[in-house]
Amino acid sequence: MKILAAGSLRAVWQPLMACFQAETIRCDFGPAGLLRERIEAGEPCDFFASANVAHPQALLASGRALSVSSFALNRLCLTVRADAMREGDDWRSLLMREDLRIGTSTPGCDPSGDYTQQLFSRMGAVGEAIRSRAVALVGGRDSLPLPAGALAAQWLIDHDYTDVFIGYASYAPRLRQISTLCVVDIPEPYNPIAEYAFACLTARGKPLAEFLLSTPAGLILVQHGFN
Numbered sequence: 417m418k419i420l421a422a423g424s425l426r427a428v429w430q431p432l433m434a435c436f437q438a439e440t441i442r443c444d445f446g447p448a449g450l451l452r453e454r455i456e457a458g459e460p461c462d463f464f465a466s467a468n469v470a471h472p473q474a475l476l477a478s479g480r481a482l483s484v485s486s487f488a489l490n491r492l493c494l495t496v497r498a499d500a501m502r503e504g505d506d507w508r509s510l511l512m513r514e515d516l517r518i519g520t521s522t523p524g525c526d527p528s529g530d531y532t533q534q535l536f537s538r539m540g541a542v543g544e545a546i547r548s549r550a551v552a553l554v555g556g557r558d559s560l561p562l563p564a565g566a567l568a569a570q571w572l573i574d575h576d577y578t579d580v581f582i583g584y585a586s587y588a589p590r591l592r593q594i595s596t597l598c599v600v601d602i603p604e605p606y607n608p609i610a611e612y613a614f615a616c617l618t619a620r621g622k623p624l625a626e627f628l629l630s631t632p633a634g635l636i637l638v639q640h641g642f643n
Contacts, residue, residue, distance in 0.1 A: 417620050418460055419443040420451040422467040422612070423555075424490070424528065424584050428640035435636060436627050447526035447555040455480060455617070463621035465614045465628075467584075468527035472615035481615035487628045489643035490610035491585040492531055494600040495569035500579050507600045508539075510580055511546045518546065519553040519578030521568075526555030527610065532582045534608040553577055570594055584610065586641030612642070 421429060423445045433441055448466040455461050466472050475481040494507050500516060523529035529552055536543035554568050562571055569581040569591060588599045616625040627633055
């Protein structure tokens, strides 16, 4: 079975597939928008797992998918260089500090970037000023290549590309173990809900679709920071 899956699912995918106990599986990870383009260009694929609903729905609408369903939720958080933190800083003050560089993923190519744009919009006029300063560093066609297995927020901050990175909260448990970083939660109603969905593209993908909606799969997703 050939699977294309959002990069933010990489860490949870191995335990999911171990529980699924299926035939030989080949899986490529990447920004969901770019993966959808590969499918639309004709790349063979049995199953597509996206960090949003829009990309699977587009494949369904064009007749390339048999079914679409949501299977997990995520949120955003800030990862900040620890030595940049000041007493009293919270998520909003950190984003408003003009002495801090803000990094994001790439809107259009990667749903993480799209959710970040929603965050800015929910912040009103302040968010527009922050949007103008934010720089898309990963998740695009010509973005910096990250080493295999690297956490984007950690790698970008450690290599001095940014001081603050806005990314998925599912990475927060791992990032909080790194002493040089601080993870800061973003509260509701500002924090968008990232809704993950899959598109089953062939009959070979149907058992995986059923599994991802099962209780065992849900427990594994929760253990890895998803809702």
